[in-house]
Amino acid sequence: MIVQRFFAPVVLPADPDCSVLRDAVVDVGPDGRITYCGAVSATPSITENVACSVLPGILTPGLVNTHAHSPMTLLRGIGGDLPSMARLQNVIWLAEARMRARDARAGMLLGCIEMLRYGVTTSAEMHAHAEELVEAALQAGSRVLVVPAYIHRQGTDWYREIKAIGKWIDADGL
Incomplete structure (x- = not known):
């Protein structure tokens, strides 16, 4: 279950490869944990009511x-x-x-x-x-x-x- 979806032009997932994702999505579950981080084109479909935010800049870990x-x-x-x-x-x-x-x-x-x-x-x-x-x-x-x-x-x-x-x-x- 996804409760929040963030769209951003750039996402830095802080993975071992130091990836930079362009036009990406980050989904957050009810427990506050990330359930998906990746390209918009591969984003899981939403079946429930999910809050969506379109961010203008770079989305990074805290x-x-x-x-x-x-x-x-x-x-x-x-x-x-x-x-x-x-x-x-x-x-x-x-x-x-x-x-x-x-x-x-x-x-x-x-x-x-x-x-x-x-x-x-x-x-x-x-x-x-x-x-x-x-x-x-x-x-x-x-x-x-x-x-x-x-x-x-x-x-x-x-x-x-x-x-x-x-x-x-x-x-x-x-």
Whole structure:
């Protein structure tokens, strides 16, 4: 069963051959998985009501931000006039240590929305408040890999963060 069909002038399927498909179709099933990717001429017929989208550009797999601190979007611009280490030590880390779980969630949601606008569907995050980060990513429709913050500084307990993530993984069976 197909629930969404995308037509695009160019599709990059990210296959081992690094194919470039012209005038192609990508079908997506109800579970969100791709059921067909190929030329329009070989497209399976549609027997049910399917949403179709004609895209104007290149259709590619989602991009991955492999090193993100998305909750810090809330700190954007503060201390920007300082040298890098002075900014981190005297402004960012102090502000970050005061962030509550709801602050991290709001910053993560904003970061996910900004990334999704530009095709970034997955991010690897290092920040406290792991559960809130995941909740925000799920709300945005994004994917996330959470790594505990490992810098031990005032206001943070990274040992507790690691234990919490370990219990969470065990509970969810991931």
